[in-house]
Amino acid sequence: MKKIITFGEVLMRLSPEGNKKFKQANLLEFYFGGTEVNVGLSIANFGEPVKHISCVSNDFVGDTALSYIQKFGVSTSAIVRSPRPLGVYFLEVGAVMRPSSISYNRSHSSFSEIKPDMVDWEKLLPKAKWFHWTGITPALSQGAYDTLKAGLVIAKKLGIPVSTDPTYRSGLWKYGKEPKEVLTDLVSYSTIFIGGINEINEILGTKYGYSNDEFIEASKLLMEKFPNIEKVFDKIRTAINASWHKIRARMWNGIEFHETTDLDITHIIDRIGTGDAFAAGLIYGLQKYNDGKAMEFASAACALKHTYEGDVNYATVDEVTAILEGNISGRFNR
Amino acid sequence: MKKIITFGEVLMRLSPEGNKKFKQANLLEFYFGGTEVNVGLSIANFGEPVKHISCVSNDFVGDTALSYIQKFGVSTSAIVRSPRPLGVYFLEVGAVMRPSSISYNRSHSSFSEIKPDMVDWEKLLPKAKWFHWTGITPALSQGAYDTLKAGLVIAKKLGIPVSTDPTYRSGLWKYGKEPKEVLTDLVSYSTIFIGGINEINEILGTKYGYSNDEFIEASKLLMEKFPNIEKVFDKIRTAINASWHKIRARMWNGIEFHETTDLDITHIIDRIGTGDAFAAGLIYGLQKYNDGKAMEFASAACALKHTYEGDVNYATVDEVTAILEGNISGRFNR
Amino acid sequence: MKKIITFGEVLMRLSPEGNKKFKQANLLEFYFGGTEVNVGLSIANFGEPVKHISCVSNDFVGDTALSYIQKFGVSTSAIVRSPRPLGVYFLEVGAVMRPSSISYNRSHSSFSEIKPDMVDWEKLLPKAKWFHWTGITPALSQGAYDTLKAGLVIAKKLGIPVSTDPTYRSGLWKYGKEPKEVLTDLVSYSTIFIGGINEINEILGTKYGYSNDEFIEASKLLMEKFPNIEKVFDKIRTAINASWHKIRARMWNGIEFHETTDLDITHIIDRIGTGDAFAAGLIYGLQKYNDGKAMEFASAACALKHTYEGDVNYATVDEVTAILEGNISGRFNR
Amino acid sequence: MKKIITFGEVLMRLSPEGNKKFKQANLLEFYFGGTEVNVGLSIANFGEPVKHISCVSNDFVGDTALSYIQKFGVSTSAIVRSPRPLGVYFLEVGAVMRPSSISYNRSHSSFSEIKPDMVDWEKLLPKAKWFHWTGITPALSQGAYDTLKAGLVIAKKLGIPVSTDPTYRSGLWKYGKEPKEVLTDLVSYSTIFIGGINEINEILGTKYGYSNDEFIEASKLLMEKFPNIEKVFDKIRTAINASWHKIRARMWNGIEFHETTDLDITHIIDRIGTGDAFAAGLIYGLQKYNDGKAMEFASAACALKHTYEGDVNYATVDEVTAILEGNISGRFNR
Amino acid sequence: MKKIITFGEVLMRLSPEGNKKFKQANLLEFYFGGTEVNVGLSIANFGEPVKHISCVSNDFVGDTALSYIQKFGVSTSAIVRSPRPLGVYFLEVGAVMRPSSISYNRSHSSFSEIKPDMVDWEKLLPKAKWFHWTGITPALSQGAYDTLKAGLVIAKKLGIPVSTDPTYRSGLWKYGKEPKEVLTDLVSYSTIFIGGINEINEILGTKYGYSNDEFIEASKLLMEKFPNIEKVFDKIRTAINASWHKIRARMWNGIEFHETTDLDITHIIDRIGTGDAFAAGLIYGLQKYNDGKAMEFASAACALKHTYEGDVNYATVDEVTAILEGNISGRFNR
């Protein structure tokens, strides 16, 4: 059975329990995350076969990362090992008007040492039915950029659908490359663009506003400049405060505009990985449903993710579908 | 001093801490519960003498269940032991639009082996001032049904008030009896009916709607068919989502209709056992207050239960009364 | 560098995790608190030099209290030791309509044994730039009252700003002194009055209502009777329930009245010490900003404290300032 | 059924998990203990009916203490309440050459306020078959001494067996009475003396050494001076270090000397309450077995207690008996 | 690559942390275990490909069991699902002279419902290089016996090595079959017998003693009666107490007798699954080493398992080998 491939860094996430500050804690909960593996694990929870490709440390921390990924039934057979340590991120979870804080220790991580010859794309991609990447990867190191690009070139050649969340994060990009140039290059190999006005403006150098009309115009221009792109999906978050958000989504597929209604997340458990849950929902949905339903599915998946601890969306297809059918009143499943 | 008697299965409840999935956890919190023992323990917290009657395993798990019940000052002297294991239920607690999930391991439990000759109703009931049962018990096994019925016959003969929450749960009832027939039989021995339109329709085979008018009509018909029933109490839950509910109640006592206003539970801690807290509040209230005040008390008790972890309502009479007096702003008790 | 001095009892706080009752717990979280040390530690988190003066037990509990205070960089060099145990308070945290409960074990604590000759005010106060006290201290024992008064007399002589939160708590005051008389005496040495209508009425024997006009009138009368007082600050809490509050503040400085808008705390983590966070914010703010901005700062600090576990406000100046600039949507700090 | 009565202070025990120092912890485990209630609860685990008499705080801490005692099936109906706080002790658990440390906060506790008119010995003792007290109680306050004495006088009159562990702890005895005089007075009402050379020397003012011959001589003299005493039991602890002890016991009953062999406790879990487990074993054993077997039972019970966390011996009669039968190899009970 | 196949029930293990009694706990740690899956997971930690075959519940508990197995890289693709609950066992861990206690809730578990047509042995076994079973499986139900036998018949036909640990546990065997007869039948299909004098006597109806000479004689007779058996391995445990054991092993392979020296396990962490670690070590070792070395490897693996929490041996081949090379002094691996 052909697999969905996700490619990117696996990080260890360490955070005090609940809303404690590091200064107050002497225990840390840990999970493994990273935007692309989050997408992969969340898709696996929808029952799809997934392979994650990465480079992790060859110590017991790396062993634990592999165990963690295998737990979800995701293949780790193409993950390589390195003597460098696994990247780590530390998280303090906020509440109400207190924002969450994140501190990274990833700049010399095992993944940043990845090189094109460590991933055998020629062998892996013919067994793939989807490829997903994000803007974090090319921001990490020349080797990460090169390895990703090598994969994208082959994916395009093979006609595999390629989705991207081209997140631009200014705190990365320390190895000397220009973000705009690199992202422009890589986006040109992608078919599904998961991003909003900010990402489009970043890539096109434009200044579109947030209205639906401007979103459509921006999408059109993007698709003009990157003819490989077939669909643009945008998730919109309205934050009442750090504990209470609303989520909705909109899309332009070259023909139609669609928009969902707000989902009201009155008591957020964990918002890390909610964007990844949206991407995972889309990748699943676009294989099963029409574009509008796929986006509704992704939006509900994203909303549900706010109720799970950790980076991964544990929701199953049935659980997401129940939201779409309006079952949000929290009756027991017995 | 005469005791309130509750009769039913004691289950072990096992759930990950907070909102974790089983797949994420390696620790489970445990409590003991079961709708009837929940009622008994909650009444004991109001200061009333209670005896719970059941059958638990004769291993250290059963020992622990007895310890747990004794902690509340509830008598366990009529609880018998069996070589079968205690029933267990597993719980994953949801949030916002994610529903909670429950999985049971109770079908060959120690309680399901109970037989009429294991409970000496002739000796126990003359020392009782109230008897409470629910529709779960006759759904479990022929022995459970027979044992319950043996008690109800004597309770009726002795003129002891009998309350019932005739919950119909379709996942049970596997031993070959017809729910409607059995519940109809047992309800006829009861004086206080704690249930809404769904339960009445189930028993009468009617199709009443949810309006107050239909509730009164349904109650009248119920009391006509079951002349032993003196009062009908209905608790109404409005679920904004799994974390935010509103609670109100209404009643018909053959003469008057009463209705409470909504209590707004903006941040639910644990909704398991909230219906049992309502029943416990009623059983306490009907002994101390008029019917309307009893229902107000029960409704406030139910609302308060949402703020306690576990199956039991820890609220005292003073704490419930404070709600009735409008003290819901959370000032400290020093 | 001159220090801010806080003087008062250090208590050990013990509470079950989350919203558990003591009866449900077998683990207790502990923190150290007490209104004055809370103020000191919270100011230290704003980067100011602070010295706390107190008397703690000379056992490993007292050692731990000193460690705890030192962790924040606050000087403990003037804290004396006593063979009496440290005061303790037990806390059960409520939710929604369930209030929190507190039980104290402090009446023969190490601090209640403090005597004027145990604190060398003559040496300490010349190195101070601010002195803060509350109405709890003189309520504890004659020795505590005498020691505080000895300090206030010198502070006034040296012209050091003196802030007071003259909280009147009726459960204390067991050593024979009349609260009104004592507080009146001590308030006369203070320059900043942090308290509302209730505290003013208590001290003046008046019956002002809660309107802004009455607040201004009451403040004027207070400043007339206590000419040392330069400014009056009042924090107003609107409690929807125990989990959801709104906070605002108002002030009269003899010339101007100011008032802030409500800050909406939709998901309270811990409300203990939020009044102390307001006082700490004021003490910091009045040294850096004009009176109105100082009050805005204090009000935002108070709101933020609701999101930290324990008694201390961990917010930094940058974090409080971000609230004032309207950043309350909970974006990550990366 | 007649009950065994234990009388004494109930303390809350608070300690960091494992071997942590207070300075390292932010969570404390809590239990309730106190030498006499430990004896009572341990006897209850042997299946005997027990009533504990005490005075506890009338707050939620006292409520929790009562729950804790009830859990073991021990009657709390004669426990009175006081507005004073429950006594507390803090414990840091050592290991190997590091001793454990204890700090008390009990000197103004609820129990120290007990007065003879708070315990209705006239009503309680006729329903008793045994009375147990220790030297801690008369050390706490005049009221505790008076209340104990009032009970002993009646117990003697009724001919109820009275056991005592006349522990002399110099850190107590702060209310002005002379320990030797008080203990001498109270021991004269006792029939079973549980104590070694140190306790006998303390009471008689003698200087006996630790040999068996001197133990017999000392016991004879004790029984001469206190003709009420029928039997003397001595538990001997050999400490290799804080983690590894050996336990044996010896006795003189006026006729025979007996001695057990060493029980080797190679990995101590918790040594608090092991002396109380010995006393509980004796009280149980003397009712069921001859003196020698009773001592063997007590010694095995004491050894087993070292393997349970907390103050209470959870061992059942079957579990103690298995040790006596030589089953110490740790095979599973399935 | 051909896989090692293990077949048997997967149980959920629930135990209080550390040495707590259930009565003392409100949290339980959980693992998944069962003698055959323990063997499979432990072999996987040696780097061998393993497939476990079983039947688990189709609820979130069963989902979690699958996740747990996958974490070790063991294939779950042949595990079937059933509406019956997963079997559970409760464990209280003893220490020193206190034995551990186990209570089972497995008699109507999902696995006990397994039937021959649920496992496609014809398809699975040709891809297998080893098959392992134990005497627990045929003790559970007729279906389990039949399913196992169906596999053994094919394994024998295919000439796959078959190891068995024919544990006889008298508490099981409730479905009407005679243990001796069944075990005799099944052992005849096995090539490696992992068991001692007790198991041999049980099967042969003999009364051999524990000496090496009698072990050799018994093994010879066993191999005479069951010509399929090629090798007999016996692990000998000397228990000083529940916290301190010594382990050694001996073997007879038809030609040679070998014996290891004692390994001294002075501080046991968890002894559950140590026999399974021995079996896993043997299955691994017999594929890589000569019989003597395989037994040394198995014995060291067994000893190491006592230092891991849970049922699984986490030791790698390098870690076991280090013991064989005499590195037992606990130097750090950095």
Next chain:
Amino acid sequence: MKKIITFGEVLMRLSPEGNKKFKQANLLEFYFGGTEVNVGLSIANFGEPVKHISCVSNDFVGDTALSYIQKFGVSTSAIVRSPRPLGVYFLEVGAVMRPSSISYNRSHSSFSEIKPDMVDWEKLLPKAKWFHWTGITPALSQGAYDTLKAGLVIAKKLGIPVSTDPTYRSGLWKYGKEPKEVLTDLVSYSTIFIGGINEINEILGTKYGYSNDEFIEASKLLMEKFPNIEKVFDKIRTAINASWHKIRARMWNGIEFHETTDLDITHIIDRIGTGDAFAAGLIYGLQKYNDGKAMEFASAACALKHTYEGDVNYATVDEVTAILEGNISGRFNR
């Protein structure tokens, strides 16, 4: 008051609770450590004034490290901050024959970026009474080596005692310098050499054996080559296994040889930092006692450290002295 100065990296230590593997855990305990700061914090627990000099990250992890150090009353005023992350080490704690494992993430840490101009030795050392360094620091980076050397040059000039634990760890030293050459250079500035035969052989290029005679000879040669060295102290560890060690020490001070007897640590809690506890004991002891007593004190301090969790020795002078006086039987400190 003059301070003892320690200089070196501060690492975050992360390990699962108890003896769990990372693969089994989802919580990690954290401490801060590093050989030099361990020495400093342990000396502070003896009541001496200490200043630790280092470079930590300028994020909330670094803030927490500072808090941690301040808790012990150790000055952090000369610790600088860097945008690089704090070094981390991961620890799996072994038992019996299972060794502990450590994995480092420190090679691009904040400390490795330290440069001589970041520490103002000219200002700091005149206020110092002792300076301690180890062989870890010059192994980390050129900047760390240069900064250390700059301090040593001034310390020698000022005649401040300099102790060194010249540990050679081959896994470090990646920046291109030759260990032997660097250590030789730095040792020449030191007065107290804390190390055994291995360290001496490493520095001198000799092959001495472990006998006392060879130790004396080796020490003589060392002191000949490095005339600044006045005393050599060697701690000898005999490991029965990972849970049970014995510790003794020996010394040569140019005149006398001394040797302690073994201290038997039968149940190790945590062996990390025990060498640092020895060094801390020596630094304290050499200021208070003669050389022999100083070594006895250090050896007892080292033994005691095995009973504390984390990297720091919490023992006070009284607690160490009690060991020297033979109190190792674990009587309570009340």
